[in-house]
Amino acid sequence: MNPQYAQVSVVVIGYDDATHVTDAVRSALAQGPAVREVIAVDDCSTDGTADLLDALAAEEPRLRVIHRTVNSGGCGSPRNDGIDAAAAPYVMFLDSDDVLPPGAVDALLTAAEGQRVEVAAGLCVRRELPSGREVPWERALYAEPALVSHPARRTRLVHDTLCVNKLYRTDFLREHRIRFPDGRYPYEDFVFTARVWAAGPRVALIPDTVYVWHVRRDAARLSISLDRADVDNWRARTEANQAAYEILLGAGEKRLARAVHAKFLDHELRMYTRELELRDPEYRRAWWELTRAHLASFDATDFTANPTAPGRLVARVVMASPAPRDLARLKELAARPARLLPPYARASDTTPVWSDDLPQVTLDHVLVRPAHLLPAAVDAELRPRARGTLLRLRLHELYGRLAQAGPASMDVEFAHREEDRVGLRLETPLLPDRYGDLWTAEAPVDLSALGAGTWDLRMTLRFRDGTSRDVTAHALTGPGLLRRRAVPDARRGVLLVQPYRTHAGALALRTASGWRGMTDVVGRRLKRLLH
Structure with missing residues (x-):
């Protein structure tokens, strides 16, 4: 050597x-x-x-x-x-x-x-x-x-x-x-x-x-970044962020210090917000209080530097309310890409606002942002059936902005989560309803092309002017919508299909191919129930 x-x-x-x-x-x-x-x-x-x-x-x-x-x-x-x-x-x-x-x-x-x-x-x-x-x-x-x-x-x-x-x-x-x-x-x-x-x-x-x-994720002792079920983890994260901010500010690095706050809003706040619905009421109250205290130390410029960013809107809602609220809607806003679900309220002067009882949180930026950057909300349901599986999509209007851009079609990919490959692609036109508040699409899905795995829906909303917006679909959860079903499969005999909602609220799909795969899935489910 x-x-x-x-x-x-x-x-x-x-x-x-x-x-x-x-x-x-x-x-x-x-x-x-x-x-x-x-x-x-x-x-x-x-x-x-x-x-x-x-x-x-x-x-x-x-x-x-x-x-x-x-x-x-x-x-x-x-x-x-x-x-x-x-x-x-x-x-x-x-x-x-x-x-x-x-x-x-x-x-x-x-x-x-x-x-x-x-x-x-x-x-x-x-x-x-x-x-x-x-x-x-x-x-x-x-x-x-x-x-x-x-x-x-x-x-x-x-x-x-x-x-x-x-x-x-x-x-x-x-x-x-x-x-x-x-x-x-x-x-x-x-x-x-x-x-x-x-x-x-x-x-x-x-x-x-x-x-x-x-x-x-299945380790007996989770790493710090994965062990987020205790609110002390969030407390430690906010304290570490604040320490980093003060170190950089004390060294005269104001731009870097502000970037620490921007990272907190865009990354940490969104990540933990997506998980709030999974926590118990005590955790939520403590999390909300800690978050408000941390955000109170931010400068006004930390929120105005990029007021249209989803994390900043989440922060404004948290700061405006003394108690946890709208967790399902905040979770969707914190998703990537963001989804702003209805209702779409307006103040007395017609300014878009978060809700009727929180008019101080304005959404006027949606009136000037390009349509392909807006947090468009798409609902989705997948109905596996023996006679053919249907994917139904519903795009919500957003204060008239989407109508101006003219939604034309939706490209849909079923992407394998572990292998990062696309198992199925389809394109479907979007049709406006007679009230002008929604665009809908319905497309047949050949589930036999997928095989076994976990599949995420990745979608691209295309407008008439040629622009596009990547979107994810909010999973509808009505009666019978997220049921496990066995459907005939020409290649494998049978395919076990389970539409489900991710932690971020998006529609995803699990499939197990063949009778053996079906038996394995049922066996794992029984094992979980017994333990």
């Missing part, structure tokens, strides 16, 4: 993760000679993780193990231990249940050395397990190579709060005393990355995938 090339210390942190930690460490060692050392910090595990790491270290001279004698309760303290121990010019972080893909360190190191920057960052993918489906994190930010002379020149950087898809100059972190919050501090990477951007580094962005974030 050329000692001049061994430039990187990889800090792997773990606690009670004997099942996965070996894969994480080996993925770091497999990066090749660019890795001078792997520093594994065991946070006082009790499940054999420490012994596994010691056994690996006995065989691998590049692996050093640090054993904490007291569990820190979080991810920050062990990472700080790694920063303190790092002997290489560059350092990066890896969690024990994730992996570094081949070539990740070389790609980041080449960018850092070639551009002479303090931070190099690449694409992280969220890999859903066990399906293996991969979803890029902040794909647009890493679409192409870029050199950012100062973080304020690319404010989108604050949306990527991950610390693990980046390579840092070790002396840069130490010179600016950039560390993670110690102890139990959920969302510690929000604070760490804010401290990094506040120090004003030059940043190299690369399109290479440099980190694989494993998402295990």
Whole structure:
């Protein structure tokens, strides 16, 4: 190994993760000679993780193990231990249940050395397990190579709060005393990355995938980002956002600080709003109170910078009401793309408003926004039947704006959720009703073209002037609409079909092919009922 090339210390942190930690460490060692050392910090595990790491270290001279004698309760303290121990010019972080893909360190190191920057960052993918489906994190930010002379020149950087898809100059972190919050501090990477951007580094962005974030939704111990059922998770998230804002504002980085608030409105607020209907009344009241308190710290410019954004409208409704309300409608507004469901109220001066009893939340922006950017509301129902399956769509008028643009047709795709492929495409014209408030469409669906899987409906609303708008369909839930049915299938004998409503309120579809698939689905349902 050329000692001049061994430039990187990889800090792997773990606690009670004997099942996965070996894969994480080996993925770091497999990066090749660019890795001078792997520093594994065991946070006082009790499940054999420490012994596994010691056994690996006995065989691998590049692996050093640090054993904490007291569990820190979080991810920050062990990472700080790694920063303190790092002997290489560059350092990066890896969690024990994730992996570094081949070539990740070389790609980041080449960018850092070639551009002479303090931070190099690449694409992280969220890999859903066990399906293996991969979803890029902040794909647009890493679409192409870029050199950012100062973080304020690319404010989108604050949306990527991950610390693990980046390579840092070790002396840069130490010179600016950039560390993670110690102890139990959920969302510690929000604070760490804010401290990094506040120090004003030059940043190299690369399109290479440099980190694989494993998402295990059925794990016995959920990760912090997935364990959102307790309101303390939301409290921790708002506090971490506020800390990041204050760090950047205190460093004189007002544009970046405002971008933190914009991210909160567009990402966190919308994500948690979509889940509110799943929570109990006590959670909702506490969430509403915490959200109002956090939003009260925002400047007026945080809401007026882009007043048409769905997250800002959600925030205005929350701020205008002292108690939770309109949760179903807010959930649809928080969807991607947003859906603004009726009723469409007007104030006494005919200004569009959220509702008759909340006239201070105005919607006058819908009168000037281009129609292809409006939060159009589409209702959908899928009726699987032995004699033929029908998809029915209903597009709502929106204060006269859609009528001006002239809805013409709807393109519909049934997209396989895990495999990211389209199983069926269809196009259907939209016909206005006689009252001018709705456009409707009805199309036959060949379910035999789909086979087994979970299918999302992706739709494009096309206007007469050639413009279009991506939309999703609000799932109607009337009697018999979301029932499981078995329908004849020429290829497989039978197809078990289950239309259902997603957490965001959209229509989706589960299918199981053949009698064996049907038996498996019924068996899993019985197992859930028994447990």
